[in-house]
Amino acid sequence: MTFKQKLYNIVKKNNSLLCVGLDSxxxxxxxxxxxxxxxxSTFNKEIIDATADLVCAYKSNTAxxxxxxxxxxxxxxxxxxxxxxxxxxxxxxxxxxxxxIGNTNEGYAKFAFDYLNADAITLHPYLGIETLGAFLRRKxxxxxxxxxxxxxxxxxxxxxxxxxxxxxxxxxxxxVKNWNYNGNCGLVIGxxxxxxxxxxxxxxxxxxxxxxxxxxxxxxxxxxxxxxxDANGSNAIINSSRGVIFASSSEDFAEKAxxxxxxxxxxxxxxx
Amino acid sequence: MTFKQKLYNIVKKNNSLLCVGLDSxxxxxxxxxxxxxxxxSTFNKEIIDATADLVCAYKSNTAxxxxxxxxxxxxxxxxxxxxxxxxxxxxxxxxxxxxxIGNTNEGYAKFAFDYLNADAITLHPYLGIETLGAFLRRKxxxxxxxxxxxxxxxxxxxxxxxxxxxxxxxxxxxxVKNWNYNGNCGLVIGxxxxxxxxxxxxxxxxxxxxxxxxxxxxxxxxxxxxxxxDANGSNAIINSSRGVIFASSSEDFAEKAxxxxxxxxxxxxxxx
Numbered sequence: 001m002t003f004k005q006k007l008y009n010i011v012k013k014n015n016s017l018l019c020v021g022l023d024s025x026x027x028x029x030x031x032x033x034x035x036x037x038x039x040x041s042t043f044n045k046e047i048i049d050a051t052a053d054l055v056c057a058y059k060s061n062t063a064x065x066x067x068x069x070x071x072x073x074x075x076x077x078x079x080x081x082x083x084x085x086x087x088x089x090x091x092x093x094x095x096x097x098x099x100x101i102g103n104t105n106e107g108y109a110k111f112a113f114d115y116l117n118a119d120a121i122t123l124h125p126y127l128g129i130e131t132l133g134a135f136l137r138r139k140x141x142x143x144x145x146x147x148x149x150x151x152x153x154x155x156x157x158x159x160x161x162x163x164x165x166x167x168x169x170x171x172x173x174x175x176v177k178n179w180n181y182n183g184n185c186g187l188v189i190g191x192x193x194x195x196x197x198x199x200x201x202x203x204x205x206x207x208x209x210x211x212x213x214x215x216x217x218x219x220x221x222x223x224x225x226x227x228x229x230d231a232n233g234s235n236a237i238i239n240s241s242r243g244v245i246f247a248s249s250s251e252d253f254a255e256k257a258x259x260x261x262x263x264x265x266x267x268x269x270x271x272x
Numbered sequence: 273m274t275f276k277q278k279l280y281n282i283v284k285k286n287n288s289l290l291c292v293g294l295d296s297x298x299x300x301x302x303x304x305x306x307x308x309x310x311x312x313s314t315f316n317k318e319i320i321d322a323t324a325d326l327v328c329a330y331k332s333n334t335a336x337x338x339x340x341x342x343x344x345x346x347x348x349x350x351x352x353x354x355x356x357x358x359x360x361x362x363x364x365x366x367x368x369x370x371x372x373i374g375n376t377n378e379g380y381a382k383f384a385f386d387y388l389n390a391d392a393i394t395l396h397p398y399l400g401i402e403t404l405g406a407f408l409r410r411k412x413x414x415x416x417x418x419x420x421x422x423x424x425x426x427x428x429x430x431x432x433x434x435x436x437x438x439x440x441x442x443x444x445x446x447x448v449k450n451w452n453y454n455g456n457c458g459l460v461i462g463x464x465x466x467x468x469x470x471x472x473x474x475x476x477x478x479x480x481x482x483x484x485x486x487x488x489x490x491x492x493x494x495x496x497x498x499x500x501x502d503a504n505g506s507n508a509i510i511n512s513s514r515g516v517i518f519a520s521s522s523e524d525f526a527e528k529a530x531x532x533x534x535x536x537x538x539x540x541x542x543x544x
Contacts, residue, residue: 023376063372063379069387070345077341099396100335100369101423101489104295107335115341124371124396126418130425146398151373153402160442162432167439170432217373 021241150190191219293513422462463491
């Protein structure tokens with residue numbers, strides 16, 4: 001099954017466009033888990049079980065795992081294995097923000113798609129399409145290209161005008177016109193920029209969007225959803241990480257995460 | 273000691289601008305090592321011992337290690353530990369090509385600088401300086417920003433004109449003007465583009481350049497060196513990976529790697 005089919009099914013089943021970001025910074029994990037064995041994956045499993053009927057995807061950012069070296073990579077693998085085993089209908093997005101030259105990308109593709117068995121990866125566009133074959137030829141996987149990122153300073157390069165048009169729009173156009181030859185590309189656009197989300201939705205009417213940055217990073221749900229969904233009120237994967245997974249730092253963290261996820265799921269659906 | 277001081281000392285001591293890329297693809301490692309325990313780090317140790325008096329740095333590309341998951345990260349760690357222990361005067365460049373939003377980059381900085389204890393990292397510029405504080409504030413470490421990459425299709429975005437100037441030049445200018453506030457930035461510019469190397473050298477007269485792509489990727493040594501070095505014939509780290517480490521696939525691989533490294537070291541020095 002392709003990522004797109006998987007996404008279509010789970011959006012329908014769970015009636016949700018919410019993606020929960022498993023950015024499980026070891027420093028922020030509740031103490032009773034942090035001091036036990038396998039803290040990151042134990043934490044993730046509880047979050048996953050508490051939210052699996054409320055989400056359309058899980059997103060793991062590799063940085064929070066790599067920070068711990070080998071032990072972190074093991075935690076990430078255990079997390080992906082757990083989702084595959086217990087909730088195989090939920091797609092896993094590896095937020096790795098990679099991109100290297102041709103032969104090197106094979107290593108990253110193996111890590112994401114074979115070792116971790118993720119369904120999708122995020123990539124930097126700076127090296128161009130020519131280097132990305134190792135990812136793009138994996139027809140069943142989804143390739144989310146950074147377009148307009150959620151950080152306050154995203155515009156330094158992304159808003160530079162090329163023939164009167166901001167660079168992020170050129171990226172979106174190139175992805176639609178040339179990179180998407182296997183129909184497996186998507187775009188990353190930050191929720192703090194709803195008018196840019198709206199512009200890119202017009203450039204790419206049917207591409208899946210991964211939209212991080214609601215909540216703590218300042219993105220408003222109503223604007224984000226209205227700007228991001230396609231003509232069918234779908235194809236926007238709206239991510240919240242810290243706001244959900246660290247809703248409480250006590251023993252009730254999973255219950256509180258479920259509460260936050262449910263609130264977000266409903267709020268998102270209100271504006272679809 | 274800062275990366276720059278370390279680089280200055282080793283360039284002098286070894287009379288070399290050659291960086292050897294430990295892109296130790298498990299599939300290409302000689303069979304007698306591939307079938308043993310810890311194949312990647314065993315291979316690397318032999319390469320390192322055979323070339324340590326001929327190089328100014330080692331560069332490890334994370335992709336070739338991540339491809340093997342936890343075992344690969346362990347191999348990368350063992351390799352970095354080995355360089356630190358046996359050849360502490362040689363800087364380690366982690367060719368990781370990362371960059372994420374602010375708080376997330378802390379994880380990557382920890383991985384590179386604390387877990388692996390590398391001296392330098394390569395980063396994508398697409399998210400802008402605002403996100404890169406986690407790296408830039410590590411004054412003793414060097415931050416190499418991708419400027420003009422060595423791949424044939426690098427120009428798709430990098431050559432786009434912004435006010436008549438290609439994007440890669442804007443990146444170089446921004447790094448010189450704003451990103452380098454701690455004096456620890458460098459640029460990555462591919463050897464297959466010697467005239468671009470030359471232009472960027474004029475924009476950034478004193479920044480260290482990491483120049484991959486000689487040999488197999490098509491960069492010519494003479495043009496690369498002449499365009500890349502600073503006014504003192506230095507500050508250019510010229511990388512060769514496959515051409516050196518896979519010079520032979522038999523038991524004599526380390527000896528052959530030494531031969532190739534020596535040849536390159538001399539050829540580079542001829543044009544400094």
